[in-house]
Amino acid sequence: MDKKYKKFRLYVHIPFCIRKCAYCDFLSWNAGREEQDLYVRALCGEIRSHKGRYPYRVSSLFVGGGTPSVLEIRSLDQIMDTLADTFSFAEGAEISIEANPGTVTLEGLRAYRRMGIGRISFGLQSTQDKELRELGRIHTYGGFLESYDLARRAGFDNINVDLMSGIPGQSIKSWRQTLSRVMGLEPEHISAYSLIIEEGTPFAQRELDLPGEEEEREMYESTSWILGQKGYVQYEISNYARPGRACAHNIGYWTRDHYLGLGLGAASLMGEMRWNNTDLIEEYLACAPNPDRLHVHVEELPVAEQMEEMMFLGLRMMAGVRRQDFQEIFGVGLDEVYGDVVRRMAGLGLLADDGQRICLTRRGISLSDQVFVEFMF
């Protein structure tokens, strides 16, 4: 493998959900068994077609969506078997699945474990039923607690819980209550993103009672402090983990490892090449065994764009960007390219620079979008 890119990661997209949430612009919809079966057959065809193409061992696999846990066990089994026949997995590879509360059973979760899935990520978003209804989620907090308990009973010792701030009607008090209830369950990992109103979603068409900018900022600032009290370490702008439980797969995205996306609309990055699979289901079903016909938006990234990405993705992580990595990847020193920007941002108290690494300061985190723009050519 090219020395510059250390890991190879797989993403598998399952585009099905029980019902569409009011804020969601992900590629997903409600589908019956027949449609799901057709998709799984096509997906397995696409996976098989990659046999022998990539001489790398898989460091992590993320089965996401959508809601992968709506698939029947036999379908997921088929996908996992096909992956195992096609790719070689590194010892101890991190294998994650996304699940929504209310879509799992003890028997199903035990089957996931037998398939080698070691990490499960629950989309909870809030522990307030009123906020869950506002978001259009299918579950209640009580439903989540049952699913969480089943996952522990099935032997999952690596659980992520997704939370959301900035929900209509949410207050600082209700957000803090959500955080403390979830911390009380002691998941290994917590992701806490802010709601973004995406065009074309029902939320974009409605008048929403959104928390003000100041309130949102306070929610964000209090998150790291509250979670820190219970031993969760913030390792990325929106991600917190117990020591040793950071998500390897997501770190791979932020450090620009090779990743191959499988399934409808999935994105891939291999060295300087980036592409997406088609997001048209008819086209996907027809072309899946010929991946080259599935690929759209194929582009070779200019070096300048790769540098920009390395900076704004790398700076999302608290560990920041290492000068030595930049030099090894691009054959040029980070300061030759970005010296002025780094000095200026450090002067404003937005970046910290210890000579080896550059990372965001607390103030830089809250103004991160403005900092990232400075690294664009």
Ligand code: SF4
């Ligand atoms: S469960 Fe997730 S992917 Fe499905 S509709 Fe809701 S937000 Fe979108």
